Amino acid sequence: MQYTDACVFPLPLGDSSLRRMAFEARELGFDSIVAAGVAGSVYRGIEIIGGTLIHAKETREVQAVLRKDTPQPSLPIVSAGGYSFNRAVIQAGWAKVIREIHTTPRNSFDHIISRMAADKQVAVDLDLSVLIQERGYMRQKVLQRYADLVSLQGRFDFPFTISSGARSILEMKSRRDMIALCGLFGLDREGALSALGNVSRIIHREKPVEVVA
């Protein structure tokens, strides 16, 4: 299984270069990282997957970003929004990963969207940086939200990805740390390891069998 940190922010968004982050990721037990706003490459055996982060309020903005020519294919990661936005983005298959669900209202990702995400194999990203940066009420809200997502995932089996959301190598977490942090909201070891391997599964997704003749 290829373990991936599903979102990091190298220089100039953070204080660490992409290569240093890749180097650190290898020491922390990862095989690849998804880096925001860079082209895909390989550095010292670590696969760097380019990620396109899309913050949009309306679906046509998402479409506009995806239509733009990019030099290399990258992983489209869309920030979650309201119910209709999430539903449209997942239904149309524009996003491969939906992130920042903790910032949206609780009803913006329900059992119907969960089933849709499972059918379309759109992953829900669990950003662990918010658990570290937030304290008190805000952290409790995020833990509650993630626990709710874990219960929905147990029922509908849509994929999770786990990201450190690191802007510095000091914010990157090892696999061991990520598993322990996932335990705080009820995602067990097997679930966390499976989630860490989901990015490669999403990218190299097997298409359904088609009858061609």
Place this chain on the structure above:
Amino acid sequence: MKPRPPTMRGKRRYILVRMDPPGLDLDGRELYYAISESLTDIFGDAGVARIQPSVVSCGEGYAIIRCTRSAEEKVIAGLATVAYIRERKVAIRSILTSGTLRSLRQHLDTLRDGQSFPERDVTFQKRPWISVRFRGTKVDLFEKGFKNQERLFLTEDDLEE
């Protein structure tokens, strides 16, 4: 007073951790307060009382943390949420958990390389920096100046470009 026999003592687990960035000089007391505060934030006072965390040893970028058996996952989660100590950005990464101190100390001997960190002046992005090289090809840049020194984490390949 007779010491309590081993079979009647509570079982403990020991966690070996690495403290980043390299060159960080933390003492055990500071580390203990940081861990204790982090664990209290997550599990509350009653939880920390059950976990019984303590710092067994601390120095040269590594530390050994003790806790009650079956609380090691909680301690690792708590360590992962420590982001600042004395207003300095840090990362405390758990490396190994064991039931005995001896096995951790043996592992620690293999990790300590006793390398010195050579410094030199470099220019990066048209600004003057002091570069410090660490094991592998890691290079940290410290901005020259008195206040609010920025620190960048790069590799030798980044500097050569």
